[in-house]
Amino acid sequence: AQTVTQSQPEMSVQEAETVTLSCTYDTSENNYYLFWYKQPPSRQMILVIRQEAYKQQNATENRFSVNFQKAAKSFSLKISDSQLGDTAMYFCAFEGQAGTALIFGKGTTLSVSS
């Protein structure tokens, strides 16, 4: 069975700094998808970034980028130039065969302060 592990329950960073959130996963599949979702306090979860396992190039979305290491089964999220609005819980998620349910890590609570 696939598992997703986020080893950092909480992290703090100052505005404008860069922070990296860690995620590792376990799967025997070769084709799969990885995601980072953001859940702000009392607001709905939104997709931040996605990565297809067959793509070697790391995905980037504005200030958000990933470091995807397929052999190491590692998928970290880097947030550059952190903003107060980045304060949220971040979930790493795995999807195997298309159409199967997302498997989430337990989340990392990120606090950005001024």
Add this chain to the structure above:
Amino acid sequence: KAGVTQTPRYLIKTRGQQVTLSCSPISGHRSVSWYQQTPGQGLQFLFEYFSETQRNKGNFPGRFSGRQFSNSRSEMNVSTLELGDSALYLCASSLSPGEVGELFFGEGSRLTVL
């Protein structure tokens, strides 16, 4: 375009009662998934519906059930409530089950069981 709407947002029940939660997906979305979010277990998949049929089911007891109507709206029901059922129940919609990772979440229904 309206987002995913979940009702009620908050509710308090006592052990042994039952509860029904409702989810209206984004217009045009036909796939609805349900997740249970707790501090200890994180996000756990409950079930997924598409075209009024349950496609996937997570590892939850039979007290948890759901259905989907012809207009794609979905309900989930929990019978004989236990204290451990206290959680945030999240609904997510997508165009179809094949829309990899493109889940749009509602704000959730927070259930407290006393």
